[in-house]
Amino acid sequence: MSQALDSEPGSELFASYESDFRLTFAEITQKIDQIPGLAAEPRKAAIRAAERAIDEVDEIIGQMAIELQNISSGSRAKLNSRLRGYRADLDRVKRDLKLSADRQELFGARAAQSRGGPPSNDEVSQDQRQQLLTGTDRLEASSQRLRDSQRLANETESIGAGILTDLRGQREQLVNSRNVLMEADTHVDKSMRTLRGMARRMITNRLITIGIVVVLIIIIVAILLGRFVRR
Structure with a gap:
């Protein structure tokens, strides 16, 4: 089985799926290892149980692939590599189980030939019950995955609503x-107009002051010239 890398920042749900995958995968390998040493009926039951577990692992990998899309791109590359490893592990146990099932079918056919007839009604009834249990287990596993998907959708919707609220506030x-x-630009324009008016008034006042000084100088000069002429 592929070794998990150090934990990366990402989704807690993805990590939960990884934990479920490891536990279920360990059960599958244990069942496959036990199959060769079992008798006919226990061997059939072990094969069906392994098939149910493989279906469950397949669904877990599908959920991991969905959750991977919600993880930031910085962590997605390593997690995607781990996911490919999990798929490779699943393909390997599928091949191992198929070999065990083929051997079971071959040994079952030989056993039926040695008994000289088809399977008994009890065997058929037990097989039907086992198939019903298998279908029930698969349905329950699928329902759990749907509940997880619904919870993820609700969480995503809540996050989206929060983001929209933040965007509206911004x-x-x-x-x-x-x-x-x-408003500040309007005040700046008014201030500039006021300053320009003050500057114009200052220039006007300065010109008036210069004119007054010039007139006073002319008057003083005229007075002085008048006194000089009288003498």
């Missing part, structure tokens, strides 16, 4: 900031 902040900037 939009309102941006609009308020834009309004403040526009």
Whole structure:
């Protein structure tokens, strides 16, 4: 079985699926190892149990692949590599189980020939009961996966609603900031107009002051010239 890498930041649900995969995969390998040493009926039951476990693992891998899409790209590459390893492990145990089932079918046919007839009604009834149990187990496993998917969808919806709320708040902040900037720009324009008016008044006052000084100088010069002429 593929060795898991060190834990990467990512989804807790993905890690939970990995834990379920490892436990179920260990059960599968244990059942396959026990099959050769079992008698005919126990061997059939072990093969069916291994098939149910393989179906469950297959569904777990499917859920892991779905959850992988919700993980950040920084951690997705390593997790995707681990997922490929899990698929390879599953393919290997499928081949091992098929070999065991083929041997079971071969040995079962030989046993039936040695008994000189087809399977008994008890054997058929037991096989039907086992198939019913298998179908029930698969249905329960599928229901659990659906519940997990629904929970994931609800969590994703909640996260999406939170993101939308944050975006609306940020939009309102941006609009308020834009309004403040526009108001500040209006005040700046008024201040600039006031400063330009003050500058014009200062220039006018300076010119008036210079004119007054020039007139006073002319008057003083005229007075002085008048006194000099009288003398």
